[in-house]
Amino acid sequence: MITLRLAIALVLAGSGCLFMLLAGVGLLRMPDFLTRMHASSKAATLGAALVVAAVAIALWDGAVALRALLVSLFLLITAPVAAHAIARAGYISGVPLAEETVVDELAGRYDQDTHELAGTAAGPTEAP
Numbered sequence: 001m002i003t004l005r006l007a008i009a010l011v012l013a014g015s016g017c018l019f020m021l022l023a024g025v026g027l028l029r030m031p032d033f034l035t036r037m038h039a040s041s042k043a044a045t046l047g048a049a050l051v052v053a054a055v056a057i058a059l060w061d062g063a064v065a066l067r068a069l070l071v072s073l074f075l076l077i078t079a080p081v082a083a084h085a086i087a088r089a090g091y092i093s094g095v096p097l098a099e100e101t102v103v104d105e106l107a108g109r110y111d112q113d114t115h116e117l118a119g120t121a122a123g124p125t126e127a128p
Contacts, residue, residue, distance in 0.1 A: 009058035016050030019043045031098035033090045041083035045075050 026039025049072040056068035092115065097104060109118045 005057055005060060009054040012050050012054035012057065016047040016052075016054060019047030019050065021047075023047060031100060033095045034087055034097065037083050037087045037090070041079055045079040048075055 020043065023040045023043035026043060027036050030036045030039050052068045052071050052075075056065040091106065092110075092112070106117070110116075111118065
């Protein structure tokens with residue numbers, strides 16, 4: 001039974017390392033800041049969660065499993081929020097998009113002076 005548990009931990013750790021390697025490759029291969037942020041935040045978060053799960057399974061201890069669960073939840077909650085904040089700061093500061101970018105949904109809608117989006121007032125909306 002121990003060998004099966006360690007084999008599962010090895011598969012999870014290997015998968016996590018593969019995802020983190022793909023995140024690094026994405027940083028090198030993607031053409032602009034926003035696509036690099038997307039590639040690195042998604043893959044690295046999943047990779048780290050898989051490695052933490054592998055550690056919890058390999059050590060087979062309740063306290064370690066609880067900590068692994070908490071670390072994974074913390075990563076899954078904070079990494080997308082941090083990536084969004086960094087990407088928004090990059091867009092606001094004027095980091096250029098790649099030439100291959102087809103759609104820029106914020107073009108013409110974002111006001112640099114007030115830092116607000118046009119058409120997103122916080123007031124009540126009226127039904128037609």
